Amino acid sequence: MDENKALADKLAPLCKDLAQQVEALRTATDGPLDLDSKTRSSIVKVAQDIIHASRPPYAQFSDHYVIFSETAVQRTFLKWDAFDKIPLEGSISFADLAAAIDADVFLTSRMVRMLISTGFLLEPEKNHVAHTPRSSIFVTDKGFSALMKINLYDEFVKPLAKPEYFETYGRKEPVDKAHSPYAFGVGAPGKTIWEIWQSRPGMMATFIQGMKGANGFMNIHGVYDFSWIATEGAKHSPERVLLIDVGGGSGHTLKYILSTVPELPKSQCMLQDLPVVVDAAEKANDPELEGVQFLGMDFHASQPVQGALVYYIQRCLHDYDDDESKKILQHIADVMAADSKLLIGEMVLAPDSPPFFYGVDLHMMAVSGKERSVEDWEMIVASVGLRIEKIHFGTSLSVVECVKV
Known part of the structure; x- marks a missing residue:
């Protein structure tokens, strides 16, 4: 048929391109854990083009x-800790898992069959289930598992x-933290996501663990x-503070920086966050942060x-709308010296950014936040008397380097 010939003509160059991209992987320098490395992203993009071309619109x-x-x-199995019951080596019968x-057992079998059909789990023998690399990470990386719990069984996307x-x-960009799509979707209008989560036993602990998981693949390394x-x-002067990690949580990024620049005096570095957060970080007595200054504050x-x-x-800043982000940055710009720099570690959206970036943007919209493009960052930075000196692009997060005008 003519339609089949036309499809074959369309697929042939795509398949050739895919083969070339796969061959390029042999000499690629991308790290194995890079979330959206250029090489892997190119392979995925071509593969998706092949899939989309091969399947009719009604699919x-x-x-x-x-x-x-x-x-x-996945949401249900995370809630039930079902993935933890499947051995990392070997398999378990449907009946034993149930x-x-x-x-x-009938309910369990039907659910397991769904995940086997998509390749998320394996069936090595009849009515037995085993892990794949995609599923085993739910067991081996509790930070990642916590992150998925936030996104799946807490219905983070459902409000959108x-x-x-x-x-x-109104059909406009959400900006009110207390009247976000998330608050509306979970039946708690008038409350911020933090107020909602603090009322749920264990939710904040899950969030903190989830953020540690996210830092494993969304970072500035x-x-x-x-x-x-x-x-x-x-x-x-040794009295001058050289580096402040503003809103730095438990200090994961500061620890990374100190590990890559061992000659940077810890005594001239500072971790800032809310008093309760900084107090916990200081009491943890992390040897990697020994000598660092701790200061409780509110960047608002x-x-x-x-x-x-x-x-x-x-x-x-991706937690907040433009006006609130400007206020946060203004507080920093107001105290910067002539030679000070502001570094912003965030996603930078571009027309060719992978779908994941735009998925994160919609997640942030659910809590009245947003990810931003180069133009967005230029606008916000300029509004507080700064200018972008350079944007250092990464595969997940980038660093926006700013100086005083």
Whole structure:
């Protein structure tokens, strides 16, 4: 048929391109855990083009059925700790798995079959189930598992599927943290996500663990060279703070920076966050943070340290709308010295960014936050009297380097 010939003509160059991309992987330098390495992203993009070209438009109906059904089972199995009951080596029978999670064997079998059909789990022998690399990470990496729990069984995305929110609040970008799509979707309008989670036993602990999991693949590793801070800092008084990690949580990014620049004096580095967060980080007595200054503060209020060489803020501004982000940055800009720099570690959206980036953006929309493009960052930075000197692009997070105008 002519349609088949036309499809074959369309697929042939795509398949050739895919073969070339796969061959390029042999000499690629991308790390194995890079979330969206250029080499792997190219392979995935071509493979998706082949799939989309091969399937008729009506196949979207069945595709959505599969995605939603797989997600529903994953959500339920995470809630039941079912993945932990499947051995990392070997397999378990459907019946034994059902007994382990205190569920009916017929129900368990139907759910397991869904995940086997998508390749998420394996059936090495009849009515037995085993892990794949995709499923075993739910067991071996508790940070990742916690992250998935936040996104799956806490119904983080569901609110965005509620057109009723936009009919109630208007068809416009959400900006009110207390009247976000998330708050509306879970039946708690008037409360921020933090207030909602604090009322749920264990939810904040899951969130903290989940963020540790996210830091494993959403980070600035290798993106920015921090060594200049130590070199430049040596020219200044030992009393000057050289690096402040603003809103730095437990200090995971600060620890990374210190590990890559061992000559950077810890005594001239500072971890800032809310008092309760910083207090917990200090009491943890992490040897990697020994000697670092700890300061409890709120970045919505005035920045207490003036004239630091570098102010670094990572994955904080995407929680907020533009106006609130400007206020946060203004507090920093107000105390920067002429030679100070502001470094912002965030996603930077581009027209060719992978779908994951835009998925994260919609996740942030659920809590009235957003990811931003180069133009967005230029606008926000300029509004507080700064300019972008350079954007250091990474495979997940980038570093926006800013100086005073």
